[in-house]
Amino acid sequence: MSDEQILSLIQDHQQRERGFRLLMEQYQERLYWHVRRMVVEHEDANDVIQNTFIKVYRSIDRFKGQSALYTWLYRIATNEAITYLNNRKKKSTAALDDADNNLENQLAADDYFDGDRAQVLLQKALVKLPEKQRLVFQLRYYEELSYQEMSEVLDTSVGALKSSYHHAVKKIEAYFRAVGSNR
Amino acid sequence: MNRKEEIRKELEELSPLLSKLDKDNPFEVPYGYFDKMQREVLQQVKEPQVSPARPGIWAWLFGNQRSGRLGLGVISLLVVATAGFFYWSAPNVANPLAGSEAGGEASWEQAAAAYLTANIDELDDDLLADLVVDRGTAEDGTPQEGALDEQLMEEILNELDDLEIEDLL
Numbered sequence: 001m002s003d004e005q006i007l008s009l010i011q012d013h014q015q016r017e018r019g020f021r022l023l024m025e026q027y028q029e030r031l032y033w034h035v036r037r038m039v040v041e042h043e044d045a046n047d048v049i050q051n052t053f054i055k056v057y058r059s060i061d062r063f064k065g066q067s068a069l070y071t072w073l074y075r076i077a078t079n080e081a082i083t084y085l086n087n088r089k090k091k092s093t094a095a096l097d098d099a100d101n102n103l104e105n106q107l108a109a110d111d112y113f114d115g116d117r118a119q120v121l122l123q124k125a126l127v128k129l130p131e132k133q134r135l136v137f138q139l140r141y142y143e144e145l146s147y148q149e150m151s152e153v154l155d156t157s158v159g160a161l162k163s164s165y166h167h168a169v170k171k172i173e174a175y176f177r178a179v180g181s182n183r
Numbered sequence: 184m185n186r187k188e189e190i191r192k193e194l195e196e197l198s199p200l201l202s203k204l205d206k207d208n209p210f211e212v213p214y215g216y217f218d219k220m221q222r223e224v225l226q227q228v229k230e231p232q233v234s235p236a237r238p239g240i241w242a243w244l245f246g247n248q249r250s251g252r253l254g255l256g257v258i259s260l261l262v263v264a265t266a267g268f269f270y271w272s273a274p275n276v277a278n279p280l281a282g283s284e285a286g287g288e289a290s291w292e293q294a295a296a297a298y299l300t301a302n303i304d305e306l307d308d309d310l311l312a313d314l315v316v317d318r319g320t321a322e323d324g325t326p327q328e329g330a331l332d333e334q335l336m337e338e339i340l341n342e343l344d345d346l347e348i349e350d351l352l
Contacts, residue, residue, distance in 0.1 A: 024224065028221065033210070042210075054227055172201060
């Protein structure tokens with residue numbers, strides 16, 4: 001079912017719930033994995049994705065179709081995840097653990113993380129990136145969004161996004177080489 | 184060139200090492216998670232939104248120790264302001280005919296004299312007598328407080344002197 005059909009169902013008061021259920025079926029997995037890579041732990045990702053869909057439900061009438069539905073959904077999910085991470089940063093004691101180490105520890109402790117060595121290294125390299133670079137890398141590498149779509153999601157210029165992606169790739173490669181040379 | 188291929192080539196140029204990695208997803212979710220999540224979200228959006236009740240005036244004034252002190256202060260101010268309002272805006276009950284303090288006494292007496300003159304036949308004689316006894320009579324004939332007391336007493340004593348003791352018994 002197309003986005004337009006889903007939206008027209010949601011706009012029909014009688015069909016609203018059915019339309020929203022279809023919207024979730026269509027996008028929940030993509031959005032979940034995007035959020036999960038950002039916040040790492042499943043329970044956190046679950047909180048963020050539920051808040052995201054609740055927000056989508058309550059504000060879908062304000063969606064004017066100026067961008068694709070999925071870029072609008074990614075935007076809401078990304079903002080929710082960033083807000084979640086920022087709140088967690090505030091709560092964690094800076095002297096004991098910074099946010100990156102915290103994510104790395106969560107990665108090691110996550111029962112639902114089972115990658116091969118290369119994937120584990122990639123995830124460890126990702127959590128060491130600055131938040132914006134990590135986001136850009138994930139949207140490009142995993143979600144395979146165009147720079148224009150990423151620009152709509154992150155409200156950043158295409159040039160800045162290309163630069164961030166370039167830096168992120170170089171840092172990840174450097175991490176792989178550093179770990180490889182230590183073995 | 185499709186987007187997937189474009190992204191792969193871009194990565195290959197930037198980092199041949201990374202471009203060789205498989206994009207396997209290392210994360211997992213509990214069995215049946217997405218169905219459960221969908222149900223939970225639908226349940227939450229179907230529940231009516233209960234906006235947090237705004238605290239009433241009493242809760243606002245006395246909700247905690249700090250606001251309790253504020254509440255007492257506000258109530259004290261209100262009591263003082265209300266009492267002041269009634270005190271300053273109430274008509275002068277003691278002298279309802281007085282328009283102002285200066286000249287009020289004269290205008291009251293003029294009004295009273297005019298009223299008595301006009302309604303002299305309808306007035307109760309006893310009450311009128313009491314008034315005369317209370318206020319006496321001034322030189323101009325208007326009642327004067329205490330002026331008649333001694334005169335009346337003298338007349339009564341003279342009359343008593345003229346009476347025989349047997350008449351009284």
